[in-house]
Amino acid sequence: MLIYPFFTDFSNGSLSTPVKLVTGLDHTPISRFLVLLWPLLLLIVMGLFEPKYRKWSITIALTFAFMLLVSEMIYIDDPTEGKYLRTNTVMKWWGWIYVGGIVSLGAVCLGSSKMWIRWSTVVILLLVNAYAYDVARHWVYSTKSAMGQLEGHAWYTSDGSHRDMFNYLQAQPFGILLENVPDNAYMNSSIYALFNNKAILLGWPSHLRTWHGDVPQVWNTTNDIRRFYEGKLANSADWLQVNKVNYVILERHQDVGAFELIHQQIKDDYTWQRFSPQQQAAKGIWTRKILFKNQADISQ
Incomplete structure (x- = not known):
């Protein structure tokens, strides 16, 4: 509330960035959508069948499914255009949608009373974390000249x-x-x-x-x-x-x-x-x- 007056005045001087509908070829190709988001999509499906925390898991699953749907239907019309039309929208929305869905649905499904949901979730999370190998490899072989220097320069x-x-x-x-x-x-x-x-x-x-x-x-x-x-x-x-x-x-x-x-x-x-x-x-x-x-x- 204290910063609201500043943002009100600040936004008055910015460019208009209306919400618009995504049309035609600007939609994400189905194959790429699945390749990028398959872990979250699988957890959403399993969340719908989770019996132990049914109301909670269905609420979370439908919430993240709805947010993904919205991210494919609308975008913020900022100065980027052409093939970069949805860059800011997707880059800034999908990150937290993906992480939020993986963490919340992953936790619920790991505690499921159904074995197939529990073990499917374990497999999904292990596959998601496979990139840890690349992170570790980079850590081992990259130079450490900036280690401990938090200034950023x-x-x-x-x-x-x-x-x-x-x-x-x-x-x-x-x-x-x-x-x-x-x-x-x-x-x-x-x-x-x-x-x-x-x-x-x-x-x-x-x-x-x-x-x-x-x-x-x-x-x-x-x-x-x-x-x-x-x-x-x-x-x-x-x-x-x-x-x-x-x-x-x-x-x-x-x-x-x-x-x-x-x-x-x-x-x-x-x-x-x-x-x-x-x-x-x-x-x-x-x-x-x-x-x-x-x-x-x-x-x-």
């Missing part, structure tokens, strides 16, 4: 240059940080801001579109950032000043070719600090010589 800061850049930013005052956005989502962009208590100028554009609506400013800023990292943005220094950017990250090898173009445009206002060895592609941070102040309110 050990895979990235294992690179000495990245680690030094993180350490540098952690010691700097709070402020707006600029990273490239080469794609619209699912990329490393924002990693330096998120893990080092800085405000990112722009996050993942497609996700901003989802949660804040199709705001033209998002796409205008995205294009400006990409032109900046190509060294083709006119008046780059003025643009950084307008956006009150204190830190500019250069770490993608694709952006290195434009280093001189960028540096020549902003060197009067920003100090370059290199973190990669000289024989490697340039990685580093431009820090504004006179940091923008009064940015603490951004962190609230």
